[in-house]
Amino acid sequence: MIINSNFQMNHRSIEEFARVMVPEALDKNLDIEIERENGDIVVRLEIDGRVEFFRYPDQNGKFEDQEITMTKILMLKFFGKKYSWGGLMGVRPTKVVRRLLALGYGYEEIKKIMEEFLLVSREKIELLIEIVKKELEFLDRKHINLYIGIPFCPTKCKYCSFASYEIGSGVGRYYNDFVKTLLDEIELTGKFLREENFKISSLYIGGGTPSTLIEKDLEDVLKAVNTHIDMSDVREFTFEAGREDTLTDEKLEIAKKYGVDRISLNPQTFKVETLRKVNRKFDRENFEKYFKKAKELGFIVNMDIIVGLPDETTEDILYTLGELEKFDIENLTIHTLAFKRASNLFKESQDRVELDGKTITEAIKRLVEKKDIHPYYMYRQKNIMEWGENIGYSKLGCESVFNIEMIEENQSTMGLGGGAITKIVIPENEYRDYIERYVNPKDPALYIREMSERMEAKKDLFLKLKK
Numbered sequence: 001m002i003i004n005s006n007f008q009m010n011h012r013s014i015e016e017f018a019r020v021m022v023p024e025a026l027d028k029n030l031d032i033e034i035e036r037e038n039g040d041i042v043v044r045l046e047i048d049g050r051v052e053f054f055r056y057p058d059q060n061g062k063f064e065d066q067e068i069t070m071t072k073i074l075m076l077k078f079f080g081k082k083y084s085w086g087g088l089m090g091v092r093p094t095k096v097v098r099r100l101l102a103l104g105y106g107y108e109e110i111k112k113i114m115e116e117f118l119l120v121s122r123e124k125i126e127l128l129i130e131i132v133k134k135e136l137e138f139l140d141r142k143h144i145n146l147y148i149g150i151p152f153c154p155t156k157c158k159y160c161s162f163a164s165y166e167i168g169s170g171v172g173r174y175y176n177d178f179v180k181t182l183l184d185e186i187e188l189t190g191k192f193l194r195e196e197n198f199k200i201s202s203l204y205i206g207g208g209t210p211s212t213l214i215e216k217d218l219e220d221v222l223k224a225v226n227t228h229i230d231m232s233d234v235r236e237f238t239f240e241a242g243r244e245d246t247l248t249d250e251k252l253e254i255a256k257k258y259g260v261d262r263i264s265l266n267p268q269t270f271k272v273e274t275l276r277k278v279n280r281k282f283d284r285e286n287f288e289k290y291f292k293k294a295k296e297l298g299f300i301v302n303m304d305i306i307v308g309l310p311d312e313t314t315e316d317i318l319y320t321l322g323e324l325e326k327f328d329i330e331n332l333t334i335h336t337l338a339f340k341r342a343s344n345l346f347k348e349s350q351d352r353v354e355l356d357g358k359t360i361t362e363a364i365k366r367l368v369e370k371k372d373i374h375p376y377y378m379y380r381q382k383n384i385m386e387w388g389e390n391i392g393y394s395k396l397g398c399e400s401v402f403n404i405e406m407i408e409e410n411q412s413t414m415g416l417g418g419g420a421i422t423k424i425v426i427p428e429n430e431y432r433d434y435i436e437r438y439v440n441p442k443d444p445a446l447y448i449r450e451m452s453e454r455m456e457a458k459k460d461l462f463l464k465l466k467k
Contacts, residue, residue, distance in 0.1 A: 001025060005032040009068055017072045020089060020382060022079050030075075034067050043070045045078055052078045056117055062103045073119060084387045086119030091379050092407060093124075097132045102431035127375060127391075134376045138404050141427075143201035143233060144412045145405055146189075148182070148221075150210040151418030151442055154245055157268075158278040159306070159337060164208040165444065174444035178418065179217045181448045183224050185416050188455050190228030193414065196466065199233040201411070202402035205260075208418070210239055211246040218251055222258035231259065235401055241294075242266040242304070243280070244287040252290065256297045262331075262400065265291055266304035270323040271316050274309050291327060300330045300398050307360060308337030308385055314356040321363050325370065330398040332373055334364060336388025338381035357387040368393050377403045409435060412465060414458065416440070418447050422458045424465055436461060 001018060003011050009032070018025040031046040036058060043054045054074040059066055073087045088096065096118075100110045107129055114120040114128070152167045152175060153160075165171040193200070203225070213221065225231075239260040241247055255263065267287060269275060275282045294301050303324065307317055324332065368374070373393040377400070380389050392403055405411040415422040419442030426434040438461050440454055441447045 001027070002029045003032065004030065005034070007034045007067060009071070010065075013068060014071060014075075017089060018075065021072075021083070021087070022075045022081060024079050025075055032071055041066060041070060043067065043074050045071065045074045047078065050078075069118075073117065076119060083119070084121040084124050085380070085389075086114070086121070086124075088118060088120060088380075089382075091381060092409070093120075093128055093380060094132050094135065094378065095408065097128050098135075098408070099431045101132070127378070131375050131378055131391075134374070134399070135404050135408060138399065138401055139408060139410045140201055140401075140405070141410065143199045144193075144414060145202045145204065145402055146200050146229065147402075147413055147415045147417075147420050148186075148203075148205045148210075148225075149415065149417035149420040149440070149442075150182075150205065150207040150213060151178075151444060151447075152212045153207065153209040154212060154243065155279050155281065157280045159309070167212050171444055174448060177448050178444045179213070179221070181451050182417050183220060185451050185455060186221070186224040187228045188452075189414060189416055190230070192455075192459055192462075194230055196462070198414075198462070198465075200230065201233055202236050202238070202400075202405065203229070203231075203234055204238045204240075204402045206238075206240045209243050209246055211241040211243065211251055213251075215248065215250050215254060219254045219258070222254060222260070226258050234259075236262055238262040238264070238400065238402060240264045240266075241290075244283060244290050245281045247286075247290045249293055252293050252297055252299075256299070260299070262300040262302065263294055264302045264304060265294060266302075267320070267323075268304060268306045269309055269312065269316070270320045271312060274312050274316070277310050295328065301327075302331035302333060302392075302400070303327065303329050304333045304335060306335045306337050307388065308353075308355065311353060313353055314359055317355070317360055318363050321360075321367050324367060329371070330373075330395045331400065332368070332371070332393045333390070334393070335390045336385050338384040355385070357385070361387070371395075376400075377407050379407045409433065412462070414462065418442050418444055422461060424461055426465065436464070 001015055003014060028047050033044040035042045039058055040055050041058045045052050052074060054070050054077065056070060063069060069087070076087055085093065097110055100113065105113065111125050111129065114125045115122060151164050153164045154167060156164060156166050167175060237260045239255050241263045242265065244265065267282065268280065272282055291301065305320055373395050375391055376394050378389050378391040392400065409425055412425050413421065413423045418440060420440045422438045424436050428434050438458055441450060
């Protein structure tokens, strides 16, 4: 791609947009001209002798890089691209809505901007507005959240790109020392957060598969959390028990004993053959047994499913959605598969079965209406199906504060354990934040060796919030 323009622009941004959204433009010469005329910005795009224009009122700096955004949108128009998400390529489209709200636009103005300027479909616009309105009930700058990563799984799912290692692999030899190091990190973290008066609103133990921990170690970790972490402001405590092949009655009872009030129990699909293909064991009888146990113990239960797993047809997905009707869940997260470079699936094949997005979307709508659960957070990823997103539904009053705060990048996060990301969020102005991250090693051996040093770096990072 060769870009000629009469104004300074980030060519790499245009090229990246073209790679994902308009691959036909990658071997073209683009001549781009920008003019201001009667209060409007006019973008002229010429490719192979053909010329197209895009005119829109100048927002006088309210739109970040308006000229570049208009250029991208004009490329979509030029090549006749009609995406349900329009020109929104980013991970967090809800943040676009929140930024426009902060700039003083009303919801009706935002809908108009989304449709006419960003070319988002009305269906997706309504979804975004509904979710943002719900999120605004929960967003909280006064607190932080705390994440603990357990980087072990019984097997590594082929679609997974998270920090996780098979417990039976060579890396499993570090399991015992990992747990000991994590207990030390929990104690050090609790001491620092108390001394600096950081208050926690949500606590989340993820991974990997945290329920890979044996009963004694699970109890030790949860006991350490309750001993060293100030739980006085914690609104929710989530534990990912996503795989039934890692669970026992005792593990669920231990989690309940130490204050966990939410668990994830994730089938991903109810087609057993698919789960075998992605290296994930599943026993339906066992799954139902632990679901029943979780409900008896009073947990808020989330289930995850993934749309677009290898070789699954529209009918397979409709079957899974039908099976979900049998479970009285408070939360449902529906992911649309994205091929991630760090996953084994990406390395093997990126072929997809063609799915009927409209039929699947309508089936999801019927399911959530029947269960009386409502969308409350969402995000997208690169290499995701054009019409898809990752979206969480919840019964009213059962929304996950942690999920909202993490996706919206509204709260600072203290991350413990393997691969955990510590993040500070500092407001720069009413609509833009400064965000800085620090990542724990995902490799257990490196985490064990460097925990103390990394703890000091995380303290220094968090102390920037005090300035």
